[in-house]
Amino acid sequence: MTPRDVSSRSARGATGESPRSLSEERSDETKRRTPSGRDVSSRSARSTTEAATATGKVWLVGAGPGDAGLITLKGLRALEAADVIVADRLGARGVLDGLAAEGIHLTADIVDVGKLPGHHAVPQDAINALLVQLAQDGKTVVRLKGGDPYVFGRGGEELHACQAAGIAVEVVPGITSAISVPAIAGIPLTHRGVATAFTIATAHDQIAALGGARDHTVVLLMGIGTLAHSAITLARGARGEDCPVAVIEDGYGPRQRVTVGTLATIAHQAAERGIRSPAVVVIGDVVRLSPYAPASFAILDLENFDPLAAPGGTTRKAPAL
C-alpha cells in the first residue's frame, strides 16, 4: 500500500456504519485535538477529578523496520487494544499498512506525527504533550515507533514525560533497523571468525572515537548526510580504506537497495547512485558475507579466514587479552 496520511482517521468510521457508532464519535473527539496535544474539544472543560479517575495508559511500542511480520505479538496486541495510535512515518506506517493488507483491521484512531513530504515532523515536545493529554482523557494510547523505541528513538524522553505526568506507561521493544536491515542484505553483524563485536552509532562526532578494526562491525543510523566524512574518519583508523561497506536503503520497503563498496569508494558510489535516507550503513568484514558483495570481496574459506589479516596478506599481531 502506498503510504498516506490518515491523521485522526478512524478505521471503523471508514466502513460507513449508520447510525453513528461509538468509535465514530471517539474519532470526532480526536479530530478536535491538535497535534500539539492541545485539547480543543468540549471535554477539556471537565473537572480535574474526573480526568484523574479516567486516566488511560500509554504503550511505547517498537514497530520494527517496516514489515508487518516484524512487530512483536505483544506489540500487535497493544495495537488491537488501543483507542489511539500515535505513529511515526518511518517503520510504523509501513506496519499499519501491512497489517491492513493482511486483513488485520485496527479500530483505533491514527494520529500521524511523522515526516510528510513538504511538512516538518511534529516536534518532540508536542508528541510528549499529546501522549499525556490522550492518556489523561482516559485513552489507551499506543505510541508506535520505528524499530526499537530505545535505539536512537527518543523513547526514553516519551517514557519520562508520561511518568512525570503520572501516566501509566509500558515499553514493548521492537526489532531495530540496526540489526534487521543488515540481515535482509545477508549481513550478520557478528560471525564467528569474522566479527566478534558491533557498535551502533550515528554518523556524528563519536565516530572518531570508535575503536576496533574491521572485525568490529560499525552500524551507522542516520548516516547518509555525513557518509563521506565518516568514511574518511574510519579509513584513517585500523579499518583501512579497503574495509568493506554496505549501504542498505529503505530496508523491507519498496525502494530497498543495497550498495557495496569500501571506505575509499562508498561516498563516490553514494553520490553516483543517489543514495537516500532512510538507510543503514554497515562497515566491516561481515559485509563480505553478503550475497550483494562483489566476488572479489567474498570470504571463500571461512574456516581459515583471519579477520586480523592485513590487506597485503600479512597478519597483524592480535591484541593482548
Ligand SMILES: C[S@@+](CC[C@H](N)C(=O)[O-])C[C@H]1O[C@@H](n2cnc3c(N)ncnc32)[C@H](O)[C@@H]1O
Ligand atoms: C531516528 S533513527 C530511528 C531508529 C529506530 N529506533 C530503530 O531502532 O530502527 C532513524 C534511522 O534508522 C534507520 N532506519 C530505520 N528504518 C529503516 C529502514 N527500513 N531501512 C533503512 N534504514 C532504516 C535509518 O538510518 C534512519 O535514518
